[in-house]
Amino acid sequence: MSKLRHIPNLICFVRILLVAPAVWALLDGRYPLALGLIVIAGLSDALDGYLARRFDWRSRLGALLDPAADKFLVASVFVTLTWLGFVPVWFTAVVLGRDVLIVAGVLAHQLWLAPVHGKPTAISKLNTTFQIVFMVLTITHAWLGWPAIVWLQLLGAALLWTIAASAFQYVKAGCRAAWESRGARGT
Numbered sequence: 001m002s003k004l005r006h007i008p009n010l011i012c013f014v015r016i017l018l019v020a021p022a023v024w025a026l027l028d029g030r031y032p033l034a035l036g037l038i039v040i041a042g043l044s045d046a047l048d049g050y051l052a053r054r055f056d057w058r059s060r061l062g063a064l065l066d067p068a069a070d071k072f073l074v075a076s077v078f079v080t081l082t083w084l085g086f087v088p089v090w091f092t093a094v095v096l097g098r099d100v101l102i103v104a105g106v107l108a109h110q111l112w113l114a115p116v117h118g119k120p121t122a123i124s125k126l127n128t129t130f131q132i133v134f135m136v137l138t139i140t141h142a143w144l145g146w147p148a149i150v151w152l153q154l155l156g157a158a159l160l161w162t163i164a165a166s167a168f169q170y171v172k173a174g175c176r177a178a179w180e181s182r183g184a185r186g187t
Contacts, residue, residue: 019041041073074131078131
């Protein structure tokens with residue numbers, strides 16, 4: 001049973017390995033294959049999280065690997081979609097900028113204050129869901145002409161809202177934690 005506890009981490013590694021073939025499929029115009037790989041990656045994210053919680057197979061490696069796998073998938077696919085002309089550069093910059101802001105904050109907190117043991121917020125999870133749905137629907141639009149651009153624009157607006165809300169939450173929580181850590185040290 002102790003070997004089974006590594007299954008969520010193995011699923012994360014598989015998700016990371018799916019990124020290169022998904023990007024290749026997009027660049028090659030093989031949209032159904034790219035969609036399949038991205039959907040598998042998205043579902044595997046839900047599966048590894050479920051297994052980790054359900055059977056208490058959580059680990060420090062998994063806590064780092066899971067969001068890294070998500071960010072690698074999202075960054076790679078968004079950059080590829082931008083390269084192909086399906087997503088504006090500014091939009092991809094905002095999506096990736098949020099992640100850079102979060103990672104920089106976590107690293108700064110880890111280096112100068114204390115270990116980070118945070119969990120993603122509900123709005124952050126919604127943001128990740130919107131990112132994956134946006135990628136899938138953008139590829140579906142490129143392949144089949146569906147959904148209409150207006151639906152992608154509405155989803156894009158919702159995605160921008162969750163980016164702003166989650167970035168604000170993380171910055172606020174980081175500032176609060178820094179303030180409390182500073183107060184605890186008596187400086």
